Amino acid sequence: MHASAQPHPRLDAAISHLADLIGFDTTSAYSNLAIIAHLRTFFAELGAEVTVLPDASGEKANLVARLGPADVPGIVLSGHTDVVPANAKSWQSDPFCMEQRGSRLYGRGTCDMKGFAACVMAAAPAFAEAELKRPLYFCFSHDEEVGCLGAPAIARHLAELEVPPALAIIGEPSEMQLINGQKGKIAMQVTVHGEGGHSSFAPQHVNAVEYAARIIAMIGERSRRYEREGPFDHDFSVPHATALATIVEGGVATNVTPDSCRFIFELRSIDQEAASGDMQALINEVEAALLPEMRALAPAASIEWQEIFSYPAMGDATASAMFKQLESILPPRGGKVSYGSEGGVFEIDGGIPSIIIGPGSIRQAHKPDEFIEIDQLGQCLAFFDELDDWMRR
Numbered sequence: 001m002h003a004s005a006q007p008h009p010r011l012d013a014a015i016s017h018l019a020d021l022i023g024f025d026t027t028s029a030y031s032n033l034a035i036i037a038h039l040r041t042f043f044a045e046l047g048a049e050v051t052v053l054p055d056a057s058g059e060k061a062n063l064v065a066r067l068g069p070a071d072v073p074g075i076v077l078s079g080h081t082d083v084v085p086a087n088a089k090s091w092q093s094d095p096f097c098m099e100q101r102g103s104r105l106y107g108r109g110t111c112d113m114k115g116f117a118a119c120v121m122a123a124a125p126a127f128a129e130a131e132l133k134r135p136l137y138f139c140f141s142h143d144e145e146v147g148c149l150g151a152p153a154i155a156r157h158l159a160e161l162e163v164p165p166a167l168a169i170i171g172e173p174s175e176m177q178l179i180n181g182q183k184g185k186i187a188m189q190v191t192v193h194g195e196g197g198h199s200s201f202a203p204q205h206v207n208a209v210e211y212a213a214r215i216i217a218m219i220g221e222r223s224r225r226y227e228r229e230g231p232f233d234h235d236f237s238v239p240h241a242t243a244l245a246t247i248v249e250g251g252v253a254t255n256v257t258p259d260s261c262r263f264i265f266e267l268r269s270i271d272q273e274a275a276s277g278d279m280q281a282l283i284n285e286v287e288a289a290l291l292p293e294m295r296a297l298a299p300a301a302s303i304e305w306q307e308i309f310s311y312p313a314m315g316d317a318t319a320s321a322m323f324k325q326l327e328s329i330l331p332p333r334g335g336k337v338s339y340g341s342e343g344g345v346f347e348i349d350g351g352i353p354s355i356i357i358g359p360g361s362i363r364q365a366h367k368p369d370e371f372i373e374i375d376q377l378g379q380c381l382a383f384f385d386e387l388d389d390w391m392r393r
């Protein structure tokens with residue numbers, strides 16, 4: 001891969017596709033059916049075999065489009081269609097109307113991750129014209145940003161094909177470096193049910209806020225234990241699991257002992273298997289330490305644990321057969337990342353080894369004035385040229 005002085009011949013097409021995609025407000029809270037219809041028309045007109053996978057609500061859908069033969073293992077190019085919310089007041093320009101300023105394109109989703117989708121669309125006509133020896137699967141999911149909710153249906157769909165794909169490339173922003181690992185996450189909501197009353201009688205009550213604070217402290221202690229004792233994987237910039245509380249809500253008045261407190265915490269793991277075991281160990285530890293003392297005062301007191309969502313860590317695909325075949329055209333390695341992606345889902349639910357390669361920087365994601373450097377789109381298109389050559393061989 002090389003960054004040439006000449007702009008890539010398909011760069012204008014990619015920019016124009018990106019402007020179209022940014023125009024769809026696909027904040028995760030809203031339906032994504034309009035952008036899916038747009039992609040469906042686009043890929044159907046290229047002659048791809050297109051499958052739309054609606055969710056149970058009918059308000060959301062995934063899309064899978066295939067170019068090339070179905071009877072040999074192929075490669076997945078995957079992106080999510082949803083974006084995180086944008087508060088227009090903190091933006092310099094309309095987040096859902098792409099604006100070019102200098103070498104950058106601004107808009108919600110420019111880097112996370114409609115820039116990748118735009119490059120896929122710009123490259124797709126060449127893939128469609130080529131005599132592909134292997135299939136390419138273009139996958140677009142819903143609700144990645146709220147816990148990878150759409151991707152499992154895509155992964156299962158691909159796994160059930162007569163010949164499933166052998167490698168997935170997830171286009172999350174990696175500045176076009178090859179990422180071969182990603183942390184998993186479990187997000188939990190905890191509700192502490194205590195017993196309240198006039199706060200002047202506090203010793204007779206089970207103060208839910210106080211017990212929540214003690215649980216939160218134990219979660220923090222567990223995180224510091226990961227930091228001290230590992231397990232470690234130094235390919236991650238934070239080379240161990242982490243755990244922290246992120247939202248707390250409880251109490252009603254200055255003179256009432258709170259009988260309920262709700263908080264949310266996350267566990268980010270480097271290991272696919274260890275995460276659920278670690279979570280159960282934490283729950284056991286908390287309940288053994290606190291429940292007897294809560295129930296001594298109020299027999300009905302309880303701690304309620306509810307998983308909000310979870311997605312698995314993405315393991316290292318570099319030993320897989322398809323990776324080895326493709327390796328000569330892949331960009332340089334950029335380590336492993338602590339943010340979420342659908343790679344672990346493709347791997348666990350679909351049995352498809354996954355890597356991340358995408359344009360833009362994660363530093364610009366999820367912020368006001370999100371942008372992508374135009375040069376990043378050029379680099380992504382250059383990579384797709386190499387992929388195109390390779391797919392014809």
Ligand SMILES: [Zn+2]
Binds near residue numbers: 113173
């Ligand atoms: Zn993303």
